[in-house]
Amino acid sequence: MNLVTPALGTLEELPADYREAMAARNLVPLWPSMRAFLPHGAPRPQTRPALWRYAEVRPLLLRAGELTPIEKAERRVLVFANPGHGLDGLHCTGTIYVGMQLILPGETAPSHRHTPAAVRLVVEGEGGFTVVNGERLPMRRGDLILTPALQWHEHHHAGTGPVVWLDALDLPLLVAMEASYAVEGTRQTARAAPDASATRYRRAGLVPFASLGARPGPYPLLRWPWEEVRAALEALADDTPRGAAVHLAYVNPETGEECLPTLGFSALMLRPGEELALPRDSASAVFHVVEGRIQAEVAGTGFDAEDADVIAAPAHAPVRLANRSAAEPAFLFRIDDAPLQRRIGIYERFGA
Ligand code: 1HN
Numbered sequence: 205m206n207l208v209t210p211a212l213g214t215l216e217e218l219p220a221d222y223r224e225a226m227a228a229r230n231l232v233p234l235w236p237s238m239r240a241f242l243p244h245g246a247p248r249p250q251t252r253p254a255l256w257r258y259a260e261v262r263p264l265l266l267r268a269g270e271l272t273p274i275e276k277a278e279r280r281v282l283v284f285a286n287p288g289h290g291l292d293g294l295h296c297t298g299t300i301y302v303g304m305q306l307i308l309p310g311e312t313a314p315s316h317r318h319t320p321a322a323v324r325l326v327v328e329g330e331g332g333f334t335v336v337n338g339e340r341l342p343m344r345r346g347d348l349i350l351t352p353a354l355q356w357h358e359h360h361h362a363g364t365g366p367v368v369w370l371d372a373l374d375l376p377l378l379v380a381m382e383a384s385y386a387v388e389g390t391r392q393t394a395r396a397a398p399d400a401s402a403t404r405y406r407r408a409g410l411v412p413f414a415s416l417g418a419r420p421g422p423y424p425l426l427r428w429p430w431e432e433v434r435a436a437l438e439a440l441a442d443d444t445p446r447g448a449a450v451h452l453a454y455v456n457p458e459t460g461e462e463c464l465p466t467l468g469f470s471a472l473m474l475r476p477g478e479e480l481a482l483p484r485d486s487a488s489a490v491f492h493v494v495e496g497r498i499q500a501e502v503a504g505t506g507f508d509a510e511d512a513d514v515i516a517a518p519a520h521a522p523v524r525l526a527n528r529s530a531a532e533p534a535f536l537f538r539i540d541d542a543p544l545q546r547r548i549g550i551y552e553r554f555g556a
Contacts, residue, residue: 212238249518251297251488252288253502258304258327258512265306266366274311281305281371286516294375296516297488299541300467301375306368307332307361315358318386320378321464322357324349325370325492325537326430327512331363336426340394343369346430346494348454348537350463352423356389370492370514372539374466401427405457408436420458428454430494434535437473441533449480462543472536474498474527481524486552487542488519496534499526520554 215223215236226232265282274280281303289295296302301320304327307313315335324334325348332343336357341349351357361367378384397403404412405425415424433452441450450473454463462468468487474480474496491500497510503521507513508528517523519541527534545551 209244212236246520249298249488249520250288251286251295251516251518253505253507253518253521254284254286254288254516255507255509256284256514257509258514261304262368262512265304265368269306269308269366274307274313278316279305279313279371280307284514284516288518294379296372296490296514297376297518297541299374299377299488299544300490300539301371301373302490302514302516302539303371304368305359305371306366307359308366309361309364311361312391313359315356315389315392316386317354317356317389319353319383320373320375321353321466322351322371322373323464323467323469323539324351325372325494327368327370329361329363329365329367331365332359332361332367332369334359335392335394338392338395339399339426340396341399341427343367344430346434346535346537348428348430348433348469350423350426352464355423356392358389358392370512372467372490374464374541374544377466377541377544399427400425401429401432408457411457415458420456422456423463424456424458425463433471434495437471437535438533441473441475446475446478447480449482450475464543465547466541466544468538468540468543470538470540472525472538474525474534474536476532477527477530479524479526481522484520484522484554485540485542486520486550486554487540487545488521489517489523489538489540491515491517491523491525492537492539494535494537496532497528498534498536499528500524 212235268280283294283303284296285291286295294301326343326345334341336351337355444450452471454469456463493509493513500507500515501524502517
Protein backbone atom coordinates (compact mmCIF):
# COMPACT_ATOMS: atom_id res chain seq x y z
CA MET A 205 0.00 0.00 0.00
CA ASN A 206 1.24 3.45 -0.88
CA LEU A 207 0.69 5.93 1.89
CA VAL A 208 0.30 9.50 0.75
CA THR A 209 1.67 11.93 3.30
CA PRO A 210 0.54 15.44 2.44
CA ALA A 211 2.74 18.36 3.45
CA LEU A 212 1.36 19.94 6.59
CA GLY A 213 0.29 23.54 6.89
CA THR A 214 2.77 26.19 8.05
CA LEU A 215 2.48 28.92 10.64
CA GLU A 216 2.96 31.58 7.97
CA GLU A 217 -0.16 30.41 6.15
CA LEU A 218 -2.29 31.39 9.10
CA PRO A 219 -3.71 34.93 9.49
CA ALA A 220 -1.63 37.19 11.74
CA ASP A 221 -4.58 38.06 13.99
CA TYR A 222 -5.31 34.34 14.54
CA ARG A 223 -1.66 33.64 15.46
CA GLU A 224 -1.64 36.58 17.84
CA ALA A 225 -4.92 35.51 19.47
CA MET A 226 -3.48 32.02 20.06
CA ALA A 227 -0.14 33.27 21.37
CA ALA A 228 -1.88 35.66 23.78
CA ARG A 229 -3.61 32.60 25.29
CA ASN A 230 -0.50 30.36 25.36
CA LEU A 231 -1.79 28.26 22.49
CA VAL A 232 0.12 26.96 19.47
CA PRO A 233 -1.09 24.88 16.52
CA LEU A 234 0.48 21.42 16.41
CA TRP A 235 0.55 20.83 12.66
CA PRO A 236 3.37 23.24 11.70
CA SER A 237 5.77 21.49 14.10
CA MET A 238 4.28 17.98 14.03
CA ARG A 239 6.96 16.54 11.70
CA ALA A 240 9.81 18.08 13.68
CA PHE A 241 8.61 16.40 16.87
CA LEU A 242 7.53 13.17 15.20
CA PRO A 243 9.59 12.59 12.05
CA HIS A 244 8.53 9.79 9.75
CA GLY A 245 10.47 6.54 9.55
CA ALA A 246 13.33 7.27 11.95
CA PRO A 247 14.38 9.79 14.56
CA ARG A 248 16.49 12.77 13.46
CA PRO A 249 19.04 12.99 16.25
CA GLN A 250 20.67 16.29 17.07
CA THR A 251 23.61 14.25 18.35
CA ARG A 252 26.47 14.09 15.85
CA PRO A 253 29.09 11.41 15.53
CA ALA A 254 31.99 13.00 17.44
CA LEU A 255 35.45 12.19 18.80
CA TRP A 256 37.30 13.56 21.83
CA ARG A 257 41.03 12.77 21.87
CA TYR A 258 42.52 12.17 25.30
CA ALA A 259 45.83 13.62 24.07
CA GLU A 260 43.97 16.94 23.67
CA VAL A 261 41.74 16.64 26.73
CA ARG A 262 44.49 15.67 29.20
CA PRO A 263 46.60 18.87 29.09
CA LEU A 264 43.47 21.02 29.44
CA LEU A 265 42.25 18.91 32.35
CA LEU A 266 45.65 19.12 34.09
CA ARG A 267 45.54 22.89 33.58
CA ALA A 268 42.19 22.96 35.35
CA GLY A 269 44.11 21.40 38.27
CA GLU A 270 46.36 24.49 38.34
CA LEU A 271 43.63 27.05 37.69
CA THR A 272 40.79 25.82 39.88
CA PRO A 273 41.23 24.38 43.37
CA ILE A 274 38.91 21.49 44.19
CA GLU A 275 37.03 23.63 46.73
CA LYS A 276 36.06 25.96 43.87
CA ALA A 277 34.97 23.13 41.59
CA GLU A 278 33.47 20.48 43.89
CA ARG A 279 33.96 18.16 40.89
CA ARG A 280 36.84 19.19 38.58
CA VAL A 281 35.45 18.02 35.25
CA LEU A 282 35.73 18.89 31.59
CA VAL A 283 32.46 17.96 29.88
CA PHE A 284 32.33 16.34 26.44
CA ALA A 285 29.74 18.54 24.74
CA ASN A 286 28.37 17.07 21.53
CA PRO A 287 28.57 19.74 18.80
CA GLY A 288 25.05 18.88 17.66
CA HIS A 289 23.69 19.99 21.03
CA GLY A 290 25.83 23.12 21.54
CA LEU A 291 28.20 23.76 24.42
CA ASP A 292 25.68 24.55 27.16
CA GLY A 293 23.46 21.50 27.29
CA LEU A 294 26.04 19.03 28.67
CA HIS A 295 24.98 16.36 26.19
CA CYS A 296 27.34 13.73 24.82
CA THR A 297 24.26 12.12 23.29
CA GLY A 298 20.63 13.08 23.82
CA THR A 299 20.49 11.04 27.04
CA ILE A 300 24.11 10.53 28.09
CA TYR A 301 26.39 13.01 29.86
CA VAL A 302 30.13 12.29 29.70
CA GLY A 303 33.05 14.18 31.21
CA MET A 304 36.54 13.55 32.51
CA GLN A 305 37.32 14.32 36.13
CA LEU A 306 40.70 15.15 37.71
CA ILE A 307 41.60 14.69 41.35
CA LEU A 308 45.05 15.56 42.67
CA PRO A 309 46.93 13.97 45.59
CA GLY A 310 45.35 14.77 48.94
CA GLU A 311 42.20 16.26 47.44
CA THR A 312 38.65 15.29 48.38
CA ALA A 313 35.53 15.70 46.26
CA PRO A 314 32.95 16.03 49.05
CA SER A 315 30.06 13.67 49.75
CA HIS A 316 26.77 14.27 48.02
CA ARG A 317 23.91 12.36 46.43
CA HIS A 318 21.68 13.21 43.54
CA THR A 319 18.87 12.00 41.32
CA PRO A 320 21.06 11.46 38.21
CA ALA A 321 22.86 8.10 38.27
CA ALA A 322 26.60 8.08 37.57
CA VAL A 323 29.36 5.66 36.71
CA ARG A 324 33.14 6.09 36.59
CA LEU A 325 35.56 4.35 34.25
CA VAL A 326 39.09 4.95 35.53
CA VAL A 327 41.51 6.36 32.94
CA GLU A 328 44.82 6.89 34.73
CA GLY A 329 46.59 7.23 38.09
CA GLU A 330 47.03 5.24 41.27
CA GLY A 331 45.63 5.82 44.75
CA GLY A 332 42.19 7.21 43.94
CA PHE A 333 39.15 5.78 45.68
CA THR A 334 35.44 6.47 45.84
CA VAL A 335 33.23 5.82 48.85
CA VAL A 336 29.65 4.85 47.99
CA ASN A 337 27.31 4.41 50.96
CA GLY A 338 30.26 3.54 53.19
CA GLU A 339 31.81 1.02 50.76
CA ARG A 340 35.40 1.90 49.84
CA LEU A 341 35.93 1.31 46.11
CA PRO A 342 39.53 1.43 44.84
CA MET A 343 39.89 3.17 41.46
CA ARG A 344 42.30 1.38 39.17
CA ARG A 345 42.67 1.88 35.44
CA GLY A 346 39.70 0.44 33.53
CA ASP A 347 37.60 -0.26 36.65
CA LEU A 348 33.87 0.45 36.35
CA ILE A 349 32.36 1.97 39.50
CA LEU A 350 28.65 2.72 39.95
CA THR A 351 27.16 5.54 41.94
CA PRO A 352 23.46 4.85 41.31
CA ALA A 353 20.70 7.42 41.81
CA LEU A 354 20.50 8.93 45.31
CA GLN A 355 23.49 6.98 46.72
CA TRP A 356 25.99 8.95 48.82
CA HIS A 357 29.38 9.26 47.10
CA GLU A 358 32.67 11.09 47.57
CA HIS A 359 36.10 10.80 45.95
CA HIS A 360 39.57 10.78 47.51
CA HIS A 361 43.18 10.49 46.38
CA ALA A 362 45.72 8.88 48.69
CA GLY A 363 48.45 8.40 46.05
CA THR A 364 50.82 10.56 44.01
CA GLY A 365 50.28 12.06 40.56
CA PRO A 366 46.99 12.92 38.89
CA VAL A 367 44.02 10.53 38.90
CA VAL A 368 41.62 10.87 35.98
CA TRP A 369 38.38 9.07 35.26
CA LEU A 370 35.51 9.18 32.80
CA ASP A 371 32.15 10.10 34.33
CA ALA A 372 28.94 9.04 32.59
CA LEU A 373 25.55 10.13 33.89
CA ASP A 374 21.92 10.02 32.78
CA LEU A 375 21.87 13.77 33.56
CA PRO A 376 20.19 14.91 30.30
CA LEU A 377 17.25 12.63 31.12
CA LEU A 378 16.88 13.93 34.65
CA VAL A 379 17.10 17.51 33.37
CA ALA A 380 14.40 16.79 30.77
CA MET A 381 12.28 15.35 33.58
CA GLU A 382 12.97 18.50 35.65
CA ALA A 383 14.01 16.07 38.37
CA SER A 384 17.75 16.80 38.65
CA TYR A 385 19.00 17.89 42.08
CA ALA A 386 21.65 17.09 44.68
CA VAL A 387 21.97 17.05 48.47
CA GLU A 388 25.27 17.74 50.25
CA GLY A 389 26.45 15.40 52.99
CA THR A 390 29.17 15.00 55.57
CA ARG A 391 32.20 12.79 55.13
CA GLN A 392 31.24 9.09 55.19
CA THR A 393 32.85 6.54 57.46
CA ALA A 394 34.22 3.92 55.09
CA ARG A 395 34.30 0.29 56.20
CA ALA A 396 37.81 -1.19 56.12
CA ALA A 397 36.67 -4.34 54.25
CA PRO A 398 37.43 -4.94 50.55
CA ASP A 399 34.56 -4.08 48.19
CA ALA A 400 31.93 -6.67 47.19
CA SER A 401 33.74 -7.57 43.92
CA ALA A 402 36.39 -9.23 46.14
CA THR A 403 34.01 -10.78 48.68
CA ARG A 404 30.27 -11.41 48.19
CA TYR A 405 30.36 -11.25 44.38
CA ARG A 406 33.90 -12.52 43.81
CA ARG A 407 32.96 -14.71 40.86
CA ALA A 408 30.20 -14.82 38.21
CA GLY A 409 27.74 -17.61 38.93
CA LEU A 410 28.14 -17.50 42.72
CA VAL A 411 26.02 -15.35 45.01
CA PRO A 412 25.64 -15.35 48.80
CA PHE A 413 23.39 -18.31 49.69
CA ALA A 414 21.14 -16.18 51.89
CA SER A 415 20.30 -13.96 48.90
CA LEU A 416 18.43 -16.84 47.18
CA GLY A 417 14.72 -16.21 47.28
CA ALA A 418 15.23 -12.92 49.09
CA ARG A 419 14.27 -9.67 47.46
CA PRO A 420 17.58 -8.38 46.15
CA GLY A 421 18.87 -4.93 47.01
CA PRO A 422 19.01 -2.85 43.85
CA TYR A 423 22.79 -2.42 43.66
CA PRO A 424 24.63 -5.39 45.23
CA LEU A 425 27.82 -4.84 43.21
CA LEU A 426 29.32 -1.39 42.66
CA ARG A 427 32.76 -2.15 41.20
CA TRP A 428 33.91 -4.31 38.27
CA PRO A 429 37.75 -4.54 38.32
CA TRP A 430 39.18 -4.19 34.82
CA GLU A 431 41.59 -7.09 35.22
CA GLU A 432 38.57 -9.42 35.66
CA VAL A 433 36.68 -7.93 32.72
CA ARG A 434 39.76 -8.10 30.46
CA ALA A 435 40.46 -11.72 31.42
CA ALA A 436 36.80 -12.62 30.73
CA LEU A 437 36.97 -11.01 27.27
CA GLU A 438 40.19 -12.84 26.43
CA ALA A 439 38.65 -16.16 27.49
CA LEU A 440 35.52 -15.45 25.42
CA ALA A 441 37.70 -14.52 22.42
CA ASP A 442 39.28 -17.98 22.57
CA ASP A 443 35.85 -19.47 21.87
CA THR A 444 34.42 -16.88 19.45
CA PRO A 445 34.99 -17.04 15.68
CA ARG A 446 36.74 -14.01 14.19
CA GLY A 447 34.27 -11.42 12.99
CA ALA A 448 31.74 -12.36 15.71
CA ALA A 449 31.61 -9.82 18.53
CA VAL A 450 33.58 -10.52 21.71
CA HIS A 451 31.21 -8.40 23.78
CA LEU A 452 30.27 -8.71 27.46
CA ALA A 453 27.56 -6.79 29.32
CA TYR A 454 27.97 -5.61 32.91
CA VAL A 455 24.95 -6.88 34.86
CA ASN A 456 23.56 -6.97 38.37
CA PRO A 457 24.79 -10.34 39.76
CA GLU A 458 21.57 -10.91 41.72
CA THR A 459 19.06 -10.22 38.93
CA GLY A 460 21.06 -10.68 35.72
CA GLU A 461 19.60 -7.39 34.52
CA GLU A 462 21.48 -4.26 33.51
CA CYS A 463 23.20 -2.61 36.49
CA LEU A 464 21.29 0.68 36.20
CA PRO A 465 17.71 1.27 35.03
CA THR A 466 18.67 3.97 32.53
CA LEU A 467 22.17 3.31 31.17
CA GLY A 468 23.86 0.10 30.03
CA PHE A 469 27.55 -0.79 30.11
CA SER A 470 29.49 -3.32 28.12
CA ALA A 471 33.05 -4.13 27.09
CA LEU A 472 34.26 -5.21 23.65
CA MET A 473 37.48 -6.82 22.53
CA LEU A 474 38.76 -6.57 18.97
CA ARG A 475 41.44 -9.06 18.13
CA PRO A 476 44.50 -7.87 16.14
CA GLY A 477 43.31 -6.69 12.73
CA GLU A 478 39.66 -7.61 13.46
CA GLU A 479 36.74 -5.69 11.94
CA LEU A 480 33.25 -5.67 13.36
CA ALA A 481 29.89 -4.19 12.29
CA LEU A 482 27.82 -3.82 15.46
CA PRO A 483 24.13 -4.68 15.10
CA ARG A 484 22.41 -1.34 14.50
CA ASP A 485 20.00 -0.49 17.28
CA SER A 486 17.76 2.29 18.54
CA ALA A 487 20.05 3.24 21.45
CA SER A 488 22.50 6.11 21.52
CA ALA A 489 25.98 5.14 22.66
CA VAL A 490 29.38 6.38 23.77
CA PHE A 491 32.56 4.37 23.18
CA HIS A 492 35.72 4.76 25.26
CA VAL A 493 38.98 3.10 24.19
CA VAL A 494 40.37 1.35 27.24
CA GLU A 495 43.35 -0.05 25.39
CA GLY A 496 44.57 -0.10 21.79
CA ARG A 497 44.13 1.72 18.49
CA ILE A 498 40.85 1.49 16.66
CA GLN A 499 39.17 2.86 13.59
CA ALA A 500 35.48 3.60 13.97
CA GLU A 501 32.84 4.53 11.42
CA VAL A 502 29.73 6.06 12.96
CA ALA A 503 26.87 6.81 10.53
CA GLY A 504 29.46 7.21 7.77
CA THR A 505 31.91 9.41 9.73
CA GLY A 506 35.33 7.86 10.27
CA PHE A 507 37.50 8.32 13.38
CA ASP A 508 40.92 7.01 14.38
CA ALA A 509 40.89 6.58 18.14
CA GLU A 510 43.38 5.32 20.69
CA ASP A 511 43.83 4.91 24.44
CA ALA A 512 41.22 6.86 26.46
CA ASP A 513 39.60 8.58 23.44
CA VAL A 514 35.81 8.90 23.42
CA ILE A 515 33.35 8.60 20.52
CA ALA A 516 29.66 9.56 20.52
CA ALA A 517 27.19 7.60 18.37
CA PRO A 518 23.65 8.94 17.82
CA ALA A 519 20.60 6.71 18.30
CA HIS A 520 19.99 4.41 15.29
CA ALA A 521 23.51 5.04 13.87
CA PRO A 522 25.35 2.14 12.25
CA VAL A 523 28.73 1.58 13.95
CA ARG A 524 31.69 -0.27 12.44
CA LEU A 525 34.85 -0.86 14.42
CA ALA A 526 38.28 -2.11 13.36
CA ASN A 527 41.42 -2.81 15.35
CA ARG A 528 44.21 -0.85 13.63
CA SER A 529 46.93 -3.00 15.15
CA ALA A 530 47.95 -6.29 13.54
CA ALA A 531 49.69 -7.38 16.74
CA GLU A 532 47.79 -6.09 19.80
CA PRO A 533 44.15 -6.54 20.89
CA ALA A 534 41.96 -3.47 21.42
CA PHE A 535 39.42 -3.03 24.23
CA LEU A 536 36.43 -0.69 24.23
CA PHE A 537 33.97 0.30 26.93
CA ARG A 538 30.46 1.12 25.70
CA ILE A 539 27.76 3.17 27.44
CA ASP A 540 24.26 3.15 25.96
CA ASP A 541 20.71 4.13 26.84
CA ALA A 542 19.25 0.73 25.87
CA PRO A 543 18.08 -0.15 29.44
CA LEU A 544 15.75 2.85 29.56
CA GLN A 545 14.57 2.16 26.00
CA ARG A 546 13.78 -1.46 26.99
CA ARG A 547 11.88 -0.35 30.07
CA ILE A 548 9.64 1.97 28.09
CA GLY A 549 9.20 -0.61 25.32
CA ILE A 550 10.95 1.19 22.43
CA TYR A 551 14.26 -0.67 22.13
CA GLU A 552 14.81 -2.01 18.59
CA ARG A 553 17.64 -3.94 16.98
CA PHE A 554 17.77 -3.77 13.19
CA GLY A 555 19.03 -6.45 10.79
CA ALA A 556 22.25 -8.34 11.40
C1 1HN B 1 28.79 14.48 39.86
O1 1HN B 1 28.17 14.41 41.04
C2 1HN B 1 30.04 13.89 39.70
O2 1HN B 1 30.07 12.91 41.84
C3 1HN B 1 30.67 13.96 38.47
O3 1HN B 1 31.88 12.87 40.71
C4 1HN B 1 30.09 14.62 37.42
C5 1HN B 1 28.25 15.90 36.51
C6 1HN B 1 27.05 16.50 36.65
C7 1HN B 1 26.38 16.45 37.85
C8 1HN B 1 26.93 15.77 38.92
C9 1HN B 1 30.70 13.17 40.84
C10 1HN B 1 28.85 15.23 37.57
C11 1HN B 1 28.19 15.17 38.80
